[in-house]
Amino acid sequence: MEQAQTMEFPYKHSTGQTVGRFLAGLKEQKQIWGQRVAGLGVVVPPPGYSEVDGSEPGEWVAVKDTGVVTAVAVVRDPVDKLHPFSTPFAYILVRLDGADTAMAHVVKDDIHAVKVGSRVAAVWAPDEARVGSMRDIAHFRLVP
Amino acid sequence: MSSLRNVAIVGFAQLPVVARDLHRTSPEMLYPVVRQALADCGVERDAIDFQIAGSVDYMDGRPFGFVAALDVMGSWPPRLDLHLEMDASFCAYYAWLRMQAGDCDTAIVVGHGKTSEGDPRRVLNLQLDPYYQAPMGLDPVSTAALQASAYMARSGVSDRDLASVAAANRTAGARNPENQLHTAATPDELLKTPWAVEPLRSGYLPPVGETATCMVLAAEGKAESMCDRPVWIQGVDHRTELQTIGARDLTQSASARLAAEQALAMAGLQTASEVDVVELFALTPAEELILCDALGLDAQAARPVRNPSGGPLCGYPIMSTGAIRMAEIFRQLSGRAGARAVPGARRAIAHATQGHCLQHNIIWVLGTDRRWA
Amino acid sequence: MANEPPRDPVKYVETHVYLPYHYVAGDSRAGYLRALKDKKILGSKCSKTGKVFVPPVVNSPESFAPADELVEVADRGIVTTFCVVRIPVTGRDLQLPYVAASVALDGASVSIFAPIQECAPDAVRMGMRVEAVWKADGEREGSHEDILYFRPTGEPDAPQDSYIHRL
Numbered sequence: 001m002e003q004a005q006t007m008e009f010p011y012k013h014s015t016g017q018t019v020g021r022f023l024a025g026l027k028e029q030k031q032i033w034g035q036r037v038a039g040l041g042v043v044v045p046p047p048g049y050s051e052v053d054g055s056e057p058g059e060w061v062a063v064k065d066t067g068v069v070t071a072v073a074v075v076r077d078p079v080d081k082l083h084p085f086s087t088p089f090a091y092i093l094v095r096l097d098g099a100d101t102a103m104a105h106v107v108k109d110d111i112h113a114v115k116v117g118s119r120v121a122a123v124w125a126p127d128e129a130r131v132g133s134m135r136d137i138a139h140f141r142l143v144p
Numbered sequence: 145m146s147s148l149r150n151v152a153i154v155g156f157a158q159l160p161v162v163a164r165d166l167h168r169t170s171p172e173m174l175y176p177v178v179r180q181a182l183a184d185c186g187v188e189r190d191a192i193d194f195q196i197a198g199s200v201d202y203m204d205g206r207p208f209g210f211v212a213a214l215d216v217m218g219s220w221p222p223r224l225d226l227h228l229e230m231d232a233s234f235c236a237y238y239a240w241l242r243m244q245a246g247d248c249d250t251a252i253v254v255g256h257g258k259t260s261e262g263d264p265r266r267v268l269n270l271q272l273d274p275y276y277q278a279p280m281g282l283d284p285v286s287t288a289a290l291q292a293s294a295y296m297a298r299s300g301v302s303d304r305d306l307a308s309v310a311a312a313n314r315t316a317g318a319r320n321p322e323n324q325l326h327t328a329a330t331p332d333e334l335l336k337t338p339w340a341v342e343p344l345r346s347g348y349l350p351p352v353g354e355t356a357t358c359m360v361l362a363a364e365g366k367a368e369s370m371c372d373r374p375v376w377i378q379g380v381d382h383r384t385e386l387q388t389i390g391a392r393d394l395t396q397s398a399s400a401r402l403a404a405e406q407a408l409a410m411a412g413l414q415t416a417s418e419v420d421v422v423e424l425f426a427l428t429p430a431e432e433l434i435l436c437d438a439l440g441l442d443a444q445a446a447r448p449v450r451n452p453s454g455g456p457l458c459g460y461p462i463m464s465t466g467a468i469r470m471a472e473i474f475r476q477l478s479g480r481a482g483a484r485a486v487p488g489a490r491r492a493i494a495h496a497t498q499g500h501c502l503q504h505n506i507i508w509v510l511g512t513d514r515r516w517a
Numbered sequence: 518m519a520n521e522p523p524r525d526p527v528k529y530v531e532t533h534v535y536l537p538y539h540y541v542a543g544d545s546r547a548g549y550l551r552a553l554k555d556k557k558i559l560g561s562k563c564s565k566t567g568k569v570f571v572p573p574v575v576n577s578p579e580s581f582a583p584a585d586e587l588v589e590v591a592d593r594g595i596v597t598t599f600c601v602v603r604i605p606v607t608g609r610d611l612q613l614p615y616v617a618a619s620v621a622l623d624g625a626s627v628s629i630f631a632p633i634q635e636c637a638p639d640a641v642r643m644g645m646r647v648e649a650v651w652k653a654d655g656e657r658e659g660s661h662e663d664i665l666y667f668r669p670t671g672e673p674d675a676p677q678d679s680y681i682h683r684l
Contacts, residue, residue, distance in 0.1 A: 001547035006537045007205060012529040013274045020526020023275075033522045040391055045276045051386040060521045071297075071394060073289030074342035081535045082266050083281040091286050093294070093390045102390035104280050104290075116297035132527030134279050169543040172575050189581050205538040215578035261540050275530050
């Protein structure tokens with residue numbers, strides 16, 4: 001005897017001065033911001049504190065929306081209602097130009113050509129589609 | 145290093161790891177295992193001072209679902225008890241700490257959970273922060289693949305190298321009747337399996353499986369009457385890393401390295417290669433190689449023998465995989481390892497991990513002899 | 518170009534957590550549910566103390582001994598404790614107010630939860646004798662909902678010492 005049951009919860013996670021302003025930067029400025037913190041340098045995206053020693057962050061630093069891939073994982077069979085695409089795509093870690101840490105995001109096209117060391121550039125969602133979330137960057141694309 | 149209390153693993157019971165138990169709920173799987181472990185030690189439940197369980201409510205689909213296991217652990221009269229949303233190998237650390245504090249002399253450490261009932265990929269996505277990482281839909285297979293990708297780019301390790309590591313686990317695992325996967329496989333066979341999340345093939349990843357486990361720990365003075373050959377804890381340490389995976393160097397495991405240094409120092413050893421057997425909780429062959437680097441082990445060397453159990457590739461039950469690594473060492477060092485025994489084994493390391501990309505690691509150093517006089 | 522991101526933060530990140538589960542009832546619970554279709558309520562008996570647990574369990578949580586022996590208990594019993602619910606609960610569609618009670622069935626050592634109906638809420642009391650009202654033959658499916666509710670039988674109340682240890 002078995003039973004299927006699905007649990008669904010909507011959540012509204014409160015942001016704060018750092019996360020909330022970073023997301024506002026994506027939405028309103030099409031600008032990716034990092035923060036300089038102890039032990040890590042310029043962190044993108046910024047949590048609002050140093051993950052190394054818990055200290056307060058330093059200044060905001062604007063980084064470019066281009067960068068270098070440091071890891072790539074090609075998803076052949078996307079998981080429904082979890083993964084951002086329903087057709088094969090790649091997760092990447094990308095160290096944006098000006099950042100000292102890598103950001104997790106996705107590549108939608110040329111997924112088998114993306115390698116560690118590839119250069120990628122952000123493809124932004126159109127103005128009316130940006131809401132203040134990581135998906136305001138729709139995906140990254142390989143830069144030839 | 146000041147003297148600590150000698151504590152031993154004196155018993156362990158488990159069900160064989162299966163894809164899905166159709167006849168029992170999670171607590172119902174646990175009950176016979178607790179009874180068996182106590183019976184093997186020749187004690188009644190009242191002889192146990194402390195109980196601790198590892199399980200994850202999110203996989204059970206019930207907030208506070210873990211309390212159901214209290215009914216099968218002999219929780220009356222009221223017991224000293226704890227639950228962690230962690231693998232039972234971390235629960236064992238807590239029990240060990242309580243013994244060092246003198247709060248208890250004996251403990252049962254259980255692991256339970258039916259991985260087949262939930263979806264580990266969705267559940268473990270929720271381990272990531274809800275602002276930046278979880279919204280991207282990252283799941284543990286994808287993050288493990290990202291780590292494998294970074295490691296392979298830095299080290300030059302190839303797909304075939306991963307297949308060889310996986311095949312070695314499968315070959316060893318064929319001798320272990322507790323495993324879910326108990327057929328050997330060659331590197332060529334595994335190389336033909338389709339990509340799960342590239343660079344990880346499905347043949348490098350364990351199937352979803354479940355079991356229930358119960359470990360019995362006892363301090364010196366009690367251990368000797370509970371087990372013919374207690375396996376003594378000589379050193380232990382655990383360390384955790386940053387939450388943001390992009391802020392870490394995924395090509396190394398700094399926390400496993402530090403935990404190993406500290407645990408080995410506690411045990412009075414210089415290097416991990418001084419032990420005879422190592423059981424690693426590596427979800428993928430890339431993790432196994434990263435952990436070898438962290439422990440200072442030569443991945444190609446025949447000694448110490450690595451994962452004679454077949455490792456997590458052959459059986460990956462949620463919340464018990466780390467406890468089983470300790471159990472396998474208990475079996476190896478107490479003459480209970482049957483066809484998979486490593487002859488003459490006297491000292492060993494058991495490792496466990498939690499979180500994405502080896503975020504949190506614990507290293508146990510275990511041996512046939514007491515560490516402190 | 519600005520020196521800092523916008524002053525006003527985006528206030529929330531919205532997440533829709535989606536978690537599908539696929540449960541196994543286990544033989545013990547499955548047997549209990551199936552028996553309801555035949556208007557039978559099963560419990561199991563502790564091999565050490567003889568206490569009867571409803572629904573059946575594999576072991577007594579109290580004695581730690583196995584409790585494999587199945588026994589049938591009556592579909593009538595005693596209200597041991599209760600409450601009157603006057604506020605709506607998400608996901609429940611019961612007319613307010615309603616009575617949620619613990620009922621110790623004749624033969625059982627512990628109570629089960631049950632709604633009480635065909636009775637004014639302020640007339641429900643500890644010790645009140647009740648009986649199950651089942652779904653009609655042909656409508657029962659082997660589920661908790663096969664018992665619609667419990668109603669008073671009109672018999673004299675049970676003495677307190679007959680139920681006070683079966684709350």
